[in-house]
Structure formats: C-alpha cells, structure tokens
Amino acid sequence: MSGGKRRQFVLLLVTLVVTQTGLHAARPLISYRTIAMGGGGFEVGIAAAAFAILSVLAAMPLGRFTDRTGRTLTLLVIGTVLCAGAIAGLALAPDLVTVAASSTALGFAHVLLMVGAQGHVAKIATDDELDSGFGWTTAAVSAGQLLGPLLAGFALGSAAVDVGGSARAAGLAAAVAVGAIPVAACLALTSRSGRHAVPQPPKSSERVGSLELMRRPGVASALFTSLALLTAVDILTAYLPLVAHDRGIDATTVGVLLGLRAAASLASRIGIGRLAGRWGHDLLVTASTVGSAVALAAIALPVSSLTVLVPTALIGGFLLGIGQPLTMTLVVRSVPAAARGAALALRLVSNRVGQVVLPTLAAIGTGWLGAAGALWFSAAVLAASGVAHRIDQRPPSSN
CATH class of the missing domain: 1.20.1250.20 (MFS general substrate transporter like domains)
Incomplete structure (x- = not known):
C-alpha cells in the first residue's frame, strides 16, 4: 500500500x-x-x-x-x-x-x-x-x-x-x-485529511439482494467454508477439555494446546499474502479445509501422547487460520464493487448462524460417540466444505 x-x-x-x-x-x-x-x-x-x-x-x-x-x-x-x-x-x-x-x-x-x-x-x-x-x-x-x-x-x-x-x-x-x-x-x-484521503468507491442506489449475492459463483461455497472453519475453532475449544479429561490429560496441557493452535493461526494469517501468491486461492482453501479436517480427526482418535497432539495442534491451527481471510477475498471479488460491504456483512451473518447451528448438531453427535464425536462431526463439515469449494471452482461444462 x-x-x-x-x-x-x-x-x-x-x-x-x-x-x-x-x-x-x-x-x-x-x-x-x-x-x-x-x-x-x-x-x-x-x-x-x-x-x-x-x-x-x-x-x-x-x-x-x-x-x-x-x-x-x-x-x-x-x-x-x-x-x-x-x-x-x-x-x-x-x-x-x-x-x-x-x-x-x-x-x-x-x-x-x-x-x-x-x-x-x-x-x-x-x-x-x-x-x-x-x-x-x-x-x-x-x-x-x-x-x-x-x-x-x-x-x-x-x-x-x-x-x-x-x-x-x-x-x-x-x-x-x-x-x-x-x-x-x-x-x-x-x-x-487531504493528503491521505481515500477515494470513495462508486455508490449505487441499486440494492443487490442477499439471495442474489449468494447465487453469484463462488459466494455460497466461500460462506460455507468460512462458517465451517469458524465453528471448528469453537467446537475444538469447547470439547478439547472434555476429550482430554477422558484421557487423563490435565487442564494446563489443554491450555497449552489451545494456545499453540491460536498462535499457529496467527502466524498463517500474517503470511497469507505470500502463501496466496505462491500457491493460489483454490489450493490453499482446499488445504485449509481438508487439512483441518484431518487434524481434528487425528485429535479425536484415542491418543494421549503429546508427541502427536502438539504437532497436530500446530499444523491444524496453521491450516485453520488460512481459510478465513481467503474467504473474505473470494467474497469481495465475486460481487460488484458497490455490494462489497453487503457481501462481507452476509459472511458475518452466515458465520453467526453457523456458530449456533453446528455446535448444536455437534452436541447431538456426542450422544453416540462421546465428546470426540463433536470433533468427528466438525471434521466432516470441514471436509464437505472443501469438496463444495472444489465443485464450485470447476469450469462450467461446454455441453
């Protein structure tokens, strides 16, 4: 800039x-x-x-x-x-x-x-x-x-x-x-101020509806990816203490694991510009969702060894951090300039709805599989969002 x-x-x-x-x-x-x-x-x-x-x-x-x-x-x-x-x-x-x-x-x-x-x-x-x-x-x-x-x-x-x-x-x-x-x-x-003033974007009196925004190529899958990644963090934060308790892992260790996850996400977001320039949006979004799903599934396995959990928390945290900023870029680039604010706001609404619905469904899953069931559920949602993104990015058939 x-x-x-x-x-x-x-x-x-x-x-x-x-x-x-x-x-x-x-x-x-x-x-x-x-x-x-x-x-x-x-x-x-x-x-x-x-x-x-x-x-x-x-x-x-x-x-x-x-x-x-x-x-x-x-x-x-x-x-x-x-x-x-x-x-x-x-x-x-x-x-x-x-x-x-x-x-x-x-x-x-x-x-x-x-x-x-x-x-x-x-x-x-x-x-x-x-x-x-x-x-x-x-x-x-x-x-x-x-x-x-x-x-x-x-x-x-x-x-x-x-x-x-x-x-x-x-x-x-x-x-x-x-x-x-x-x-x-x-x-x-x-x-x-005059010296640092930012030119105002073109204003339009035309209102683009929420459904119309979601029908634009790339928007719906980006919203799904965003809420899947966000709720995965919420579910991991809520259920890791329960999973750890069942395996005899103390609360201090749980705090360290969650802290490592947050630090790794922070690191990936700082370097997202270079990563996107090197690997491209589609590959990174797929890696973020599918890789995070694998990490959560690994944590859900009956493993107590820190030699497994620590690198899994770091890798999973790094991948969880990548997807969110990229979904913002995907949403912004998929809509007209005069509707960018509405599109980003729609993403916030989608995230909030996901934060209510998905943890509720995850809680139901714990009834069959125990606390680890919530992590399995979140991993499945992440994998599904990765598949949805890949499908949404395929070029239309010429037939």
Whole structure:
C-alpha cells in the first residue's frame, strides 16, 4: 500500500488488537459476572446468546450502509466507543438483566467493528492487496482472542470469583478498550485529511439482494467454508477439555494446546499474502479445509501422547487460520464493487448462524460417540466444505 493507506492500515490494526483484547477479556467475564450474581447454566446461556442477537439482525443493514455511503470508519469509531462503554456497563452492572444488556451491546459493538474494519480494507486495498489486507486484519483479531482471555485470567487471579472481583476484572478490560478510542479517532481524521484521503468507491442506489449475492459463483461455497472453519475453532475449544479429561490429560496441557493452535493461526494469517501468491486461492482453501479436517480427526482418535497432539495442534491451527481471510477475498471479488460491504456483512451473518447451528448438531453427535464425536462431526463439515469449494471452482461444462 502507499504511504497514506499504509498509515491508515496500521492504525486500523492497532484499533482491532486493542478492542478485540478488551472484548475477548469481557466475554468470559460475562459468564463469571452471571455466576457471581447467582445465575446458573440457563442464565449463562441467555447472556451468551444475547451477544449474537444484534449481530444477526444488524450486519446486513450496516453492510448496505457502507456500500451506500462509503463511511466505513464511522462504524469503526462508533463500534470502538460502544465496545468500551459496553464493557464498562458490564463492570457496573447491578443485576443479571444489566449483564445481559451489556452482552447485547458488546455484540453490537463487535459487528460494528467488523463491518467497518473489513469494509475499509476492501475500500483501500487493491485486488492484489486483499489477501494481505484481510490476512493482517484477521491476525489482529486472533491476537485479541489470544490476549483477551489471558488478561481476564490475570485480573481474576486464582481466588474464587465474586461480584467485586469480576467487576474489577471487567473494569480493567474496559480500560484497555478505552485505549483504542484515540487510535480510532486518529484513523478517522487521517482518512479525511487531504493528503491521505481515500477515494470513495462508486455508490449505487441499486440494492443487490442477499439471495442474489449468494447465487453469484463462488459466494455460497466461500460462506460455507468460512462458517465451517469458524465453528471448528469453537467446537475444538469447547470439547478439547472434555476429550482430554477422558484421557487423563490435565487442564494446563489443554491450555497449552489451545494456545499453540491460536498462535499457529496467527502466524498463517500474517503470511497469507505470500502463501496466496505462491500457491493460489483454490489450493490453499482446499488445504485449509481438508487439512483441518484431518487434524481434528487425528485429535479425536484415542491418543494421549503429546508427541502427536502438539504437532497436530500446530499444523491444524496453521491450516485453520488460512481459510478465513481467503474467504473474505473470494467474497469481495465475486460481487460488484458497490455490494462489497453487503457481501462481507452476509459472511458475518452466515458465520453467526453457523456458530449456533453446528455446535448444536455437534452436541447431538456426542450422544453416540462421546465428546470426540463433536470433533468427528466438525471434521466432516470441514471436509464437505472443501469438496463444495472444489465443485464450485470447476469450469462450467461446454455441453
């Protein structure tokens, strides 16, 4: 990228790392605050579900807003402020209703941040820069996903969690998120200055419907791949502790394995531009899905040896990280320039729906095959998405 765009991109990445660190510190704290206030499994589930409600409902309208106005950074700045405010609300919440409301606000802040950030990358990057742009963007999110839980654990300490302790931990997470506000404001000002201004994309009053977007070649398979990869991480994070417990593997080792997976995903996303230039999108997406399926299936096998599990976590994490930024590029390149924001928002909606449906189906599979059944199910979905992608990329028959 040119100097002005590069400066904007760096500020964007800093904003994402800081906000995602605060956000992913707050997410487990939502559960801890709920439990400390006397809530049980039902209340924790409601508070967790509240996070996704507005994401599903608001993503498409927000994406169309950026297509219509080009004001991607407006959403980013509002999302940054709301993220800090929602976490502060969690820290000050006097009851379970307020905790759930804070979770809802935090989920809305997240979708504002993602639609704004991804839309801005699509706006300032050339087609040749999209892979690297989305790769670094998702790497910034991965960094927040790695740092946030560590921050929450440090703030909570080893003592039993109570109302006061969880409030102080949430207050620290809010303070971290506040640090992103001046960075986001600086980004918005830089974008509007004459020297670093980014040309606005062509605006169109023509609205492209969601079904029409999905019918475009490459879009449906990219959405399927994206949700398969995202939910695979969720399922692995949720069920690896159960699988490990059954095999006598301690919690510290599980934490190390999950940390290695996250670090490997982060590394692959940083280098995605070079990888795509060397191997091409189709081969990398297939390798990401099918290779991840093999890695999850290997973890599902009754193996307890770290000489097997550690390299499997590293290889699987590396491959899981590759696919997400590439699906962003595939979606953006498959739709008109005036519908890129809506297409990226549709991808977010698809991911959220997948995060509800697939783990539910995986839970059903555990009834027959135990905890490892969830990993087998996720591996099957990943393999199916890889096959769907290969079929979607085949040239049409000339007959």
